[in-house]
Amino acid sequence: MPTAVLVLASAPSKLPFYLVGGGLAAWAVILAAIGLSRPGFPGTRGRARAVMGVSALLVAGTVGAAIATASKPKHEAAAAKGGPAAAPAKGAPAGSTVKLAADPGGQLRYDTKSLTAKAGTVTIDFTNQSPITHNVTIEAAGKTIGATKTIASAVTTASVALKPGTYTFFCSVDAHRAAGMLGTLKVS
Numbered sequence: 001m002p003t004a005v006l007v008l009a010s011a012p013s014k015l016p017f018y019l020v021g022g023g024l025a026a027w028a029v030i031l032a033a034i035g036l037s038r039p040g041f042p043g044t045r046g047r048a049r050a051v052m053g054v055s056a057l058l059v060a061g062t063v064g065a066a067i068a069t070a071s072k073p074k075h076e077a078a079a080a081k082g083g084p085a086a087a088p089a090k091g092a093p094a095g096s097t098v099k100l101a102a103d104p105g106g107q108l109r110y111d112t113k114s115l116t117a118k119a120g121t122v123t124i125d126f127t128n129q130s131p132i133t134h135n136v137t138i139e140a141a142g143k144t145i146g147a148t149k150t151i152a153s154a155v156t157t158a159s160v161a162l163k164p165g166t167y168t169f170f171c172s173v174d175a176h177r178a179a180g181m182l183g184t185l186k187v188s
C-alpha cells in the first residue's frame with residue numbers, strides 16, 4: 001500500500017481516474033461472472049439494491065475523477081510553473097508602479113516624457129532632488145485625477161486609480177507645465 005500512496009502523491013493528474021475507472025471495469029467483470037454462473041443472481045431485492053448502489057457509486061466516481069483530472073484550470077498549472085498566467089484573478093486589477101524624477105539640476109523637466117502603467121491602482125514614485133518645488137499631477141481630458149505632494153529635495157509617493165486610457169502627467173507649480181514639465185502616461 002505505501003507504494004500506491006507514493007504513486008498517487010507523485011503522479012497526481014490522471015491517476016484517480018485510472019484507479020476508479022479500473023475499479024469499475026473490474027466490478028463489471030465480477031458481476032458478469034457471477035451472473036453467468038448463478039442464474040438467480042442477484043436473488044433478493046436487498047442484494048439487487050446493493051449491486052445497483054455499488055455500480056452507481058463506481059460510475060459516479062469514474063465520472064467525477066474524469067472531470068476532476070480533465071478540467072484542472074490551465075492557469076493553475078501555469079502558476080505552479082511560475083508562468084505568465086500567475087497574475088491576479090479577474091476583478092482585482094493589478095495596477096503598477098511608475099517611477100519619475102524631476103531634473104536634478106533644477107531644469108523644468110522630468111527624466112522622461114512617456115510612462116506606461118497597468119490599469120488599477122497606479123503608484124507614482126516621484127523623486128525631486130532639486131531645490132525647486134515640483135509635483136506630478138495626472139490629468140485626463142483637462143480634468144485632474146490625482147497628484148503627488150509638491151516637494152523639493154525629497155521623494156514622495158501617490159496612488160491613483162486609473163482606467164485604461166491616455167493621460168497627461170505634468171507639474172502644476174507655476175508655469176512649469178508650459179516650460180515643458182509634462183509627458184504622456186499610457187494605461188492599459
Ligand SMILES: [Cu+2]
Binds near residue numbers: 133134171172181
Ligand atoms: Cu515643477
